[in-house]
Amino acid sequence: MPWPAPGKHTQDAVAEAFNLEIRDTVAKLVSAGKGHPKLVGFLSNEDPAGEVYARMTSRACEKNGIAYELRRPGRHELESAVIAANEDPDVHGIIVYYPVFGTQKDMYLRDVVSFEKDVEGLNHRYRYALYHNIRTLDEYRGCSYALGAASAVEPKKCVLPCTPLACVKLLEDLGAYDKAAPVRKQLAGRTCIVFNRSEVVGRPLAAMLANDGATVYSVDEHGMQVFTAGAVSGTIKVEETSVEQKDALASADVVISGVPVKSFTIAADAMKPGAIAINVSQHMNFGPGVEERCALVPAIGKVTIAILARNLLRLHTNFHSLAAKEESARNAATDTAGSAAVPAAASLTAAFAAGAALTLIAVAVSRR
16 A cells, blocks of 8 residues: 555544444344443543543444443542442443543552453553563463463453554554565554653554554653664564654654644644654644645544444453353363462462563564
């Protein structure tokens, strides 16, 4: 597929392709008497962006046959509300609209959401998997994990963060990926710059792009780092860099910006002619003239929400379908029978704790 021409490129076709797939899957579940998957959103802040995201989620779920319920607990009641949803068998997915406290407590809340219901892939199990190239939950063979022995059905794929994966899917659709090249080399020779290094968007996105072969400059208020493929296949290397930000931007084939303030703007003449520009922020981060100079995707919210719904269906398949429940019951029986021979405390939580700090000398994701 050729590199995209300058101009405005919408997200609509990519989002609709996912939505058609989602509607088809939901229709099959309903026709089989399994009902509609249910997503519960928690909004405990007064952030206008959270309100917009919640409304968009509601509309998309209704369109795709997914049951959606928005709950508004106070932020100090949020933890107990999430735990109640974790334990509710009628709830198949949970999303919390962050920020709530805007502190380390938000990181803690991400781990309160059960990994069996985490549609955003923010639970530390999924974060660990992303940075260590663990593609399925069945690969955790060294742990006493709730799934027990190797899956008797299909492997349980891990959930990836919605916005980074939406960016990757848009880049694929635009032709940035060389599909004739081998996996991990499809962005080889390309330079990307990502303005955002949050744990929700920028850092996982930089890792994903680097794992596909790109040199990725990652920028936040503290400075710039560079992400590249590591010497060991599947690993990434993160380093400080002496490259000036303006030079990195001028050389970038792909510019992705998610800076959540109105005052931040990337000037058109600072960018490489013909570059791909993707705006992830609720504010337009690209200045006038960018669409004449570059291929500009001004918004990605529809694709992000389609990925969220896709993640919900993945969780439904992994944990809430009849086959998943039968497998869980078999594994529980096996674990009980073997408990005398297996030490009880080789817990997955302990294994993941080693990686919960997300030392990024680790392995990035191979997602699709």
